[in-house]
Amino acid sequence: MSTRRRFIHTLGVAPAVGSAVGASGAAGKSKLGIGLIGSGARGNSLANTVRGLAKKGMPADIVAVCDIYQPRREKTAAKFGVKGYASAAELLKDPAVDGVIVATPDRVHVYKALEATRAGKDVYCEKPLTHWQQFEKLKELVREVRAKGNVFQVGAQWVSDPAWLRAAKLVKDGAIGKPTHALTGYFRHSDFGENGMPIDDPNATPGPGLNWDAFQADAPHRPFNVDRFFRWRMFMDYSGGPSTDLYPHPMTRLFKVLGVNFPSKVTALGGLYLYGGGRDVPDTFDLLIEYPEKLNVVVIGSITNDTPTDTVIRATEATLTFRDTTFDLQPEYGSKVARPASGVPIDYQTEHMRNFLESMQSRTKPNCDIELGYRVQIPLIMAMQSFTQGKVAYFDSGTETIHLS
Ligand SMILES: NC(=O)c1ccc[n+]([C@@H]2O[C@H](COP(=O)([O-])OP(=O)(O)OC[C@H]3O[C@@H](n4cnc5c(N)ncnc54)[C@H](O)[C@@H]3O)[C@@H](O)[C@H]2O)c1
Structure with missing residues (x-):
């Protein structure tokens, strides 16, 4: 069955008992708008997947991008032909956004997922769901998603x-x-x-084009360092x-x-x-x-x-x-x-994103709720x-x- 037929097949179908989630602005819309929060390597890859599905007939597309690092934000916004925002709070006010992809460093996931859930949006949140020092925030997120009933997919695509x-x-x-x-x-x-994460600019410094505080979130606050910002997976504070x-x-x-x-x-x-x-x-x-x-x-x-x-x-x-x-x-x-x-071998990433977008439309639980x-x-x-x-x-x-x- 084609992508389009498979997708449309889910429209208006009553969710199976026990798997339904709450309504959202996305329900009944002819096209779903997805906002990307964190336009680094993974965010771009996932946005490509959404655009690829859109080109094959899936009624959904990337409509906005947010990143606290201006060069990446501008590059990704231009590539997808959408508006760029310096903060998730601004992106979440954009009426074209029905759901978001959270592809920031781990420490920031839970904050953006909470903001989006509270704003009534559906969420595709990259793994790990939270940083390992954020158990209380994890529980807060679980409580909030249960209460709101939004579609929430963790990005563990396998x-x-x-x-x-x-x-x-x-x-x-x-x-x-x-x-x-x-x-x-x-x-x-x-x-x-x-150690292989790219350092886009070895002379980068915090300022209007790089919000170091927003990157650090609730991590111990440290002086800025390009390795910590671009190669954050090397450090227990962020990974x-x-x-x-x-x-x-x-x-x-x-x-x-x-x-x-x-x-x-x-x-x-x-x-x-x-x-x-x-x-x-x-x-x-x-x-x-x-x-x-x-x-x-x-x-x-x-x-x-x-x-x-x-x-x-x-x-x-x-x-x-x-x-x-x-x-x-x-x-x-x-x-x-x-x-x-x-x-048989499949493209995990596309199947997982398709499952999220179909769940948004049909208001059912995705594979990794x-x-x-x-x-x-x-x-x-x-x-x-x-x-x-x-x-x-x-x-x-x-x-x-x-x-x-
Ligand atoms: N599912 C997978 O297979 C897979 C693969 C790679 C990465 N990931 C996950 O994706 C996430 C991102 O990884 P990456 O390799 O793309 O990292 P990255 O550093 O390339 O990109 C992260 C981006 O988030 C931005 N950012 C930081 N704080 C922000 C904030 N407060 N608001 C908005 N943007 C912010 C950074 O400026 C950066 O551009 C990680 O959590 C990682 O675990 C998942």
Whole structure:
């Protein structure tokens, strides 16, 4: 089915019970206007995806851009032929904006997502949902999105792979028995994501064209430094290393399949084993998550070696082994469960954005809604606390609080 036909098919369709979200200005509009907040590398890539879908007939397009760094704002606004704003507050007042993409550095996500939610907009928020020191703000955002009922998609695009969505249904329907152990991870042999981030202007300074305070948000305020501004992934003040930057991808789709709720305990180990360059984030990081339903989840990774790890779910009736877009089901000895067909490679980013735009129109929950994002972010925050303080992190699901001991 063509993109246009698939999209129009969703218009006016009553959302399935339990998956509906609230109405917004976007409902019933013939064309959705998307505002981009943060026009760096990722923001431009996502805006290209929206424009690409628009060209294929999706009734949605980029209509405004915001960045606190003037050169990037002007370049992106000119490229897409839209208005540029120096602050998200101004962009959110633009009546052409129905939904926003938040593609700022991690520390700023929650503030822009909250502002947009409170302004009645739908939100595509890049992963990680928040910085690892923002647990209270994370809870505030979850409460606000639940209250407003806006469409909220976390930008962990791997979860939109149909093979994983199919596996989620298999597990929910009991096809593999009870999962007791799961393993996933992320490996890469490069620090291009940190030390390779481009420095647009080595002589940049804060001022009217570069709002350093807005970049820092609630991070400890430091004197301006071009590395901190352009290569923010090198610093714990704005990032957290592989765990917070990369693990949301494998964790989100694994958690979607497992359908887990809150963890009981998390512990983590890691360190800076290879790279220098003035960074203070680890390059190698492993975490162990215990769930009260008697399930352990292990997440491992490093940016010092690129041999990948398969994602494996071990359950009482069968084992599911995932490799990219395919999976295999191996029945346990004596079990009669059938082997399902595997998937085909897809463009995750386009599928995930399409899913967001279709959800905006049909007012249904997207593939990575705020609840799934919350359940991925909690163990990541607990892992970072465990790692930085050398303790085990415990979660109290009654009060939704973290305790270290
Ligand atoms: N889903 C994915 O596969 C994927 C891939 C890459 C990046 N990301 C995420 O996208 C986000 C951005 O990463 P990036 O590599 O594009 O970084 P970047 O530094 O290239 O871009 C961030 C932009 O945000 C701007 N900005 C900073 N504070 C702002 C504020 N208060 N208001 C408006 N704009 C502000 C900066 O000036 C910069 O232009 C990160 O959170 C990252 O984790 C996701």
